[in-house]
Amino acid sequence: MKADPRGVLTGIHFMDGDHACCEGALAAGARFAAGYPITPSTEVVERFASRVPTVGGAFIQMEDELAASITLQGGVWGGAKAFTVTSGPGFSLMMEHIGYAAMTETPCVFVDVQRGGPSTGLPTLPAQADMQQARWGSHGDYEIIALCPNSPQECFDLTIKAFNLAEEYRVPVMFMMDECVGHMTEKVVIPSANEIEVVPRKHTHKSVDTYLPYGTNGDLVPEMAHAGEGYGFHVTGLTHDERGYPNMTPEVQDKLVRRLQNKIRNAADRLVMFEEENTEDADVVVVSYGITSRVAQRAIDLARARGLRVGRLRLMMVWPFPDKKIAELAARAKAFVVPELNLGQMVREVERAAGGKAKTFLVPHAGGGVHNPQDILKVIVEASR
Amino acid sequence: MAKGRVSIVVERCKACGFCVEFCPTKVLALSSAFNSKGYHPPHVVQPEKCSGCDLCGMYCPDFAIYGIKTAAGGEK
Amino acid sequence: MSDMLEVVNPVEPFLRSDRMPHIWCPGCGIGTTVNCFARALIESKVDLKHLAVVSGIGCTGRVAGYVKLDSFHTTHGRPIPFATGLKLANPKLNVVVYSGDGDLSAIGGNHLIHAARRNIDLKVFCVNNLIYAMTGGQTAPTTPGHATTTTNPYGTFEPAFNLPHLLDAAGAVYVARWTTFHVRQLARAMSEAFKKKGFSFIEVISPCPTLYQRRNKMGDGLDAMKYYKEASKVKNGAPTGEVGLTINGEIAVGKFVDRDRPDYQTLMRAQYVESLGDRYINYEEFTEEPECSICS
Numbered sequence: 001m002k003a004d005p006r007g008v009l010t011g012i013h014f015m016d017g018d019h020a021c022c023e024g025a026l027a028a029g030a031r032f033a034a035g036y037p038i039t040p041s042t043e044v045v046e047r048f049a050s051r052v053p054t055v056g057g058a059f060i061q062m063e064d065e066l067a068a069s070i071t072l073q074g075g076v077w078g079g080a081k082a083f084t085v086t087s088g089p090g091f092s093l094m095m096e097h098i099g100y101a102a103m104t105e106t107p108c109v110f111v112d113v114q115r116g117g118p119s120t121g122l123p124t125l126p127a128q129a130d131m132q133q134a135r136w137g138s139h140g141d142y143e144i145i146a147l148c149p150n151s152p153q154e155c156f157d158l159t160i161k162a163f164n165l166a167e168e169y170r171v172p173v174m175f176m177m178d179e180c181v182g183h184m185t186e187k188v189v190i191p192s193a194n195e196i197e198v199v200p201r202k203h204t205h206k207s208v209d210t211y212l213p214y215g216t217n218g219d220l221v222p223e224m225a226h227a228g229e230g231y232g233f234h235v236t237g238l239t240h241d242e243r244g245y246p247n248m249t250p251e252v253q254d255k256l257v258r259r260l261q262n263k264i265r266n267a268a269d270r271l272v273m274f275e276e277e278n279t280e281d282a283d284v285v286v287v288s289y290g291i292t293s294r295v296a297q298r299a300i301d302l303a304r305a306r307g308l309r310v311g312r313l314r315l316m317m318v319w320p321f322p323d324k325k326i327a328e329l330a331a332r333a334k335a336f337v338v339p340e341l342n343l344g345q346m347v348r349e350v351e352r353a354a355g356g357k358a359k360t361f362l363v364p365h366a367g368g369g370v371h372n373p374q375d376i377l378k379v380i381v382e383a384s385r
Numbered sequence: 386m387a388k389g390r391v392s393i394v395v396e397r398c399k400a401c402g403f404c405v406e407f408c409p410t411k412v413l414a415l416s417s418a419f420n421s422k423g424y425h426p427p428h429v430v431q432p433e434k435c436s437g438c439d440l441c442g443m444y445c446p447d448f449a450i451y452g453i454k455t456a457a458g459g460e461k
Numbered sequence: 462m463s464d465m466l467e468v469v470n471p472v473e474p475f476l477r478s479d480r481m482p483h484i485w486c487p488g489c490g491i492g493t494t495v496n497c498f499a500r501a502l503i504e505s506k507v508d509l510k511h512l513a514v515v516s517g518i519g520c521t522g523r524v525a526g527y528v529k530l531d532s533f534h535t536t537h538g539r540p541i542p543f544a545t546g547l548k549l550a551n552p553k554l555n556v557v558v559y560s561g562d563g564d565l566s567a568i569g570g571n572h573l574i575h576a577a578r579r580n581i582d583l584k585v586f587c588v589n590n591l592i593y594a595m596t597g598g599q600t601a602p603t604t605p606g607h608a609t610t611t612t613n614p615y616g617t618f619e620p621a622f623n624l625p626h627l628l629d630a631a632g633a634v635y636v637a638r639w640t641t642f643h644v645r646q647l648a649r650a651m652s653e654a655f656k657k658k659g660f661s662f663i664e665v666i667s668p669c670p671t672l673y674q675r676r677n678k679m680g681d682g683l684d685a686m687k688y689y690k691e692a693s694k695v696k697n698g699a700p701t702g703e704v705g706l707t708i709n710g711e712i713a714v715g716k717f718v719d720r721d722r723p724d725y726q727t728l729m730r731a732q733y734v735e736s737l738g739d740r741y742i743n744y745e746e747f748t749e750e751p752e753c754s755i756c757s
Binding site: 006031032034053054055056057058060062063064066067068070071072073074075076077078079080082096097100226227228229230231232233234235236237238245246 | 477480509510511513515525526529530531532533534535536538539542543544545546547548549550551553554571572575729733737740741742744
């Protein structure tokens with residue numbers, strides 16, 4: 001269905017990634033956010049606090065991230081599309097509730113504007129070191145979806161996509177920005193509301209007697225109900241059966257946890273988002289995401305100017321990881337070069353998916369700035385030998 | 386004449402003794418019978434004293450007993 | 462003639478009977494509080510469709526799973542922020558937080574005081590069994606001094622929280638304490654909380670026979686109830702600083718605080734109207750029908 005025009009700030013704007021992300025959330029239909037201030041993410045909710053009272057919704061700044069990450073879920077079960085925003089230290093605090101959202105299949109978006117870590121690290125400087133945490137940060141077996149914008153425009157567009165995926169799969173979606181993309185100001189074009197597709201909540205139409213909160217009709221995503229509609233349903237983080245009742249046996253555990261995984265894994269072929277260029281005859285493929293992809297572009301251009309055959313794969317969806325695409329490229333190319341603002345996170349996935357058919361070269365950076373394109377070029381040259 | 390009567394769900398009882406102790410007119414006592422979990426559920430020993438106040442029902446943590454008022458002068 | 466009309470236990474319609482019997486121990490008082498809850502719902506004619514129960518983790522936290530209402534069993538310490546989200550997204554909901562002393566005042570302590578400060582319209586029923594029962598009997602912030610627990614095997618020595626005092630100071634508009642012996646007063650207090658707008662907090666002292674009673678050689682659940690009967694003194698309106706508990710001393714019960722303060726949502730709306738005038742969109746709730754355009 002089309003976006004609600006009340007939330008769409010149609011026009012040509014000059015705004016930074018954080019602000020664009022907020023506009024994306026509003027355009028997607030988010031009407032509730034619970035947040036806690038943390039650099040460099042705070043502007044997202046500051047803008048939401050300023051915008052939402054005139055759009056029709058609510059914002060509350062909670063006392064900590066532990067609260068914010070569950071308050072937004074109460075908002076979802078009360079009927080709203082909801083999200084929160086944070087950075088590394090807050091993301092760590094939110095991990096338990098990301099797991100709760102995955103287990104209870106609460107559709108919602110967690111925005112992480114990554115900064116230098118670990119611990120307090122570099123509050124005002126970029127890094128991309130929460131990428132594995134986004135996937136594995138909470139305990140237990142579960143799957144999430146994670147998107148990675150590389151411009152303020154994408155902070156708008158991909159936030160809408162994040163909300164849509166959350167509703168379609170009833171899963172928490174991690175929106176992995178970084179301080180650079182969050183604080184860079186660029187042109188952001190916001191179209192009219194009827195050019196924006198939003199996915200509505202998968203709300204049940206079943207009667208109270210026949211509705212099963214966690215039953216599925218063949219597809220793996222149950223239909224949802226909200227509090228206050230008369231369904232009298234129960235939601236728990238304990239291992240539960242189709243009625244939503246705690247049922248703590250190995251059989252029910254196996255059935256539930258596998259469905260939560262397969263919900264995402266079985267859709268892996270549809271759940272891919274990347275940009276691919278010049279990979280058909282490439283010797284080296286540069287795999288990057290977020291701000292680093294823009295720096296990598298410079299290195300790729302310099303390498304091609306020298307006559308090297310370099311392809312580009314920019315990940316926009318980082319989880320689920322595009323195993324098939326990497327395997328396909330590994331069969332043709334000699335090597336992957338993976339620049340990232342960390343000491344080796346997504347490179348591990350590239351290496352794994354390549355299955356030994358191509359070499360993998362990491363271009364690390366401990367964070368606090370962006371790569372020097374020359375450093376990436378050096379590795380591309382080495383990988384081409 | 387009994388103004389009320391109690392209804393006991395024997396299988397839910399865990400013999401905590403609250404109903405026996407706090408019945409204002411001492412209508413109940415723990416029986417020597419067992420339910421399937423091995424607990425002695427209460428039974429009515431002074432039915433004529435039951436007022437149907439339902440204090441037993443309010444106390445019972447296992448939802449295993451409740452009292453109702455009956456029509457004055459007889460069983461409903 | 463024994464063909465009688467099927468008269469049902471007043472609490473039965475509120476229970477998920479397909480999940481009985483419950484997991485609480487013989488002599489545990491949590492089930493007793495649920496009876497009072499059911500009676501309060503009946504008496505105050507609360508619209509059950511718009512009632513939600515939110516609980517945390519622990520023995521009392523299991524209440525959410527046993528009541529036949531929209532119910533949410535959340536994470537340890539966090540029913541209050543979850544309930545806040547529910548209430549803000551759908552102000553029509555009557556939201557009850559039903560949880561234990563450890564869940565609400567230890568790990569959840571921060572959320573407890575902030576929600577009281579903000580005066581979020583929640584009815585918080587805190588069953589206080591003076592221990593962490595579900596996990597085997599560890600010390601809670603409410604465990605009185607000189608008690609034996611598994612994490613204080615030589616006896617507790619920390620001062621315990623006086624919960625009514627804490628909630629009074631934080632700004633709750635209704636603060637009461639009863640015990641599971643005081644079934645009629647507790648049901649009445651819960652009814653009063655339903656009629657109150659703002660943050661209401663009712664502490665219910667309840668036996669934990671398996672751990673607190675047994676480890677401290679205080680008998681079983683019935684012995685605890687007899688102690689509550691004998692040691693409780695009704696002190697409505699008492700200064701909350703004076704109602705602290707000790708291991709076997711007097712238990713001050715009653716309604717300690719009943720005042721009026723605008724609740725969070727009233728304040729929120731007033732502020733927005735003052736600042737934004739007509740530009741403020743006073744949403745009522747995010748969804749009336751499943752096809753509502755705001756939520757979808």
